[in-house]
Amino acid sequence: MIALTSPYLWYITRATGFVALILFTLVVSLGMLVANRIGGTVVGRFEINELHRSVSVVALVFLVIHILTTLLDSFVATGWFSAIIPFASQYRRVYVAIGAVAFDLILAVWVSSLLKVRVKNATWRYIHWLSWLAFASAIAHAYLTGTDAKRGVGLAVVAACALTVLCTASWRYLARPTRAAGRTALSPLAAVRKPAATPNPLRPSISSRPGAGTGTNVSPPSSTPFPRSPSPRSKKKR
């Protein structure tokens, strides 16, 4: 069992934590740009999408380094499972738990996106919405757990990240594109406009009344054109 007590591990943990936070802010903002259909003239829309996907990989790498260095550092006894199981850490139980929650959610989003071809569209979108929760947990974790985040540059960075996402989120909502409404709108932000009134087939507009339709083929119940036993009929009337 590797137990290192080097201050450098601690520095790397804190540094990669901040970098991961900044990168995830970038990822979330890029995701919102994709959703609002930005691009098409100078920058291609697919480029923003690709950027969103690539930056998320880099962000995850930094996050993994952040977690590994935390676990390896025996100065703070966090235990190996505290990264994915909340409240498994002895050190700052609640705050590390929040971090674990963020990591779990990010893993879920990431895995579902890697397997996007296999997963149903609706399922993928519901999981992807968890990234909001993941980001909120990351901000909370950064502020509460970090020794740097409570004042000075650290606080400025965390605040800036939170503010960026908040502003971009309001822009995302206000500038959302028109959607063909009426179907099951998966996004609560889609302006679902129901079509005007379920038309009543029994209430006509200006023209003649449809009525229930009265047939003219009124035949007395006794006579029937139907053969009692299968017998060929000779007449064929057109």
Added chain:
Amino acid sequence: MLGSQLPRLLHGTPGTPLTLAQHEAAFAPTNPRADLLTELEASGLTGRGGAAFPTARKARLLAEQRGHHKFVVVNAMEGEPASHKDQTLLSTNPHLVLDGAEMLASIIGASQVMVCVARDRPALVNYVKRALHERERKSRRSVKFELHTPPWRYVAGEESALVHWLDDNESLPQYRPQRPTILKLDRHPVLVDNAETCANVALIGRFGATWYRELGTEQSPGSALVSISGAVARPHVVEAALGTPIRSILVAAGAEAMPQAVLLGGYGGTWLSGQNLDVPYDNAFLSAYGASTGAGVMVVLGREGCGLVETTRVVKWMANESARQCGPCAFGLPALGEDLTELSFATASSPAAFSRLVERCGAIDGRGACRHPDGVVRFVRSALDVFGEDVKQHLRGAPCGAIRSQKRYATVPMLEREEELIWE
């Protein structure tokens, strides 16, 4: 009337449905035939819901599916506003329809039949409920019947939308890239057939394919129900042998003998010019005019009407009836409606609207998941063709009197606020 062997389906008085006892007195009781599928194939029956797909082929496809639980769905939704045939049939003799459904269930090996009637038609729902209740008491069924009442919408009668409603409570048509696709209800194969088709199956099951073929033509055997509205004294449903000239059907129904045009098939169908009305009512002949019998609808356009105005009203309503799942339909159909409005009012921008209209028709055609936009495009194109002279007049800035007069022929259900058609 229209054939001495009629009526076959509309046997009785609409509005007073035959009880089970009366039904069994009028028709021979059902003897379950072992060779029913072969009889169906020999009869050449095609679906009466609009697509005219051979019923036997559909049934055989379902019969070959593996599965212990299969379903039969009787589609009596009748999404077409101008169509009243299924309502009339169910209010005249519901047991004929239910017999046919039972026969289809026995062919494919289904244990359950779901009868779907629009919940906005409470009288009809009651008729069907009563009929089902009578059958239950007779307890001669090996098949379980259920009544379902989806809300009425145009697309709710589309078969994949109907199955989706039964599954997920929403009438949304599904994307079916490969045809024929087997529809699945809760992962089990399901056969969806129109109510009139089921009634025809019941007749074939009793009296055989040879008897069935005594009416109609070689390619389109049998009889069909036709809903006639528009320039008639009273809109109603007649039963006619397939192959009867359309003008005879109109005359028998008491419609104008020399109308301007007739809308055939439904609101997603085609206009047929008044000069061509001697064509037999048979898909083999109608296809030469780009028309088809469709859902058995004829809307007669009288002399004082304007085909473009009627087309505009219908298209605007159809645009609102889109399920809005696919962009080209959701955005394209209202755009067609706007262009048609401009064309109808013969303003200065009409020529631009006309060229936009033609272009947009080409852009929208075939790009939806279901055939709703295709139907509207076909309808618009047929209007531009049949009413070509009117279009020229409108483009010259001289609209007809129909705009100012309030005479309208097509039944377009009222929207609460007719201007507020769609969205942003």
Added chain:
Amino acid sequence: MGVRRRPGAFVLKVNPILCDGFGHCHELAPELVTMDEWGYPIIKKELTPFENVGAYESARYAVRGCPRQALNIERVNEK
């Protein structure tokens, strides 16, 4: 890669219900996809042979890049 040797052709297909008009397919495969006035793709209906490697790669990028996974490549064997 073996792509040049594959017989037959393909056609790009879109599921119109899933499609939300993002437009990435038009950017990635302009030779196969054009946009209509409402931002939805009009896809070439004619078959493209696999020998046209550029088009095939564009098609694959388009399938991968679609945010709604609405595209798929349908192979047609011309035998």
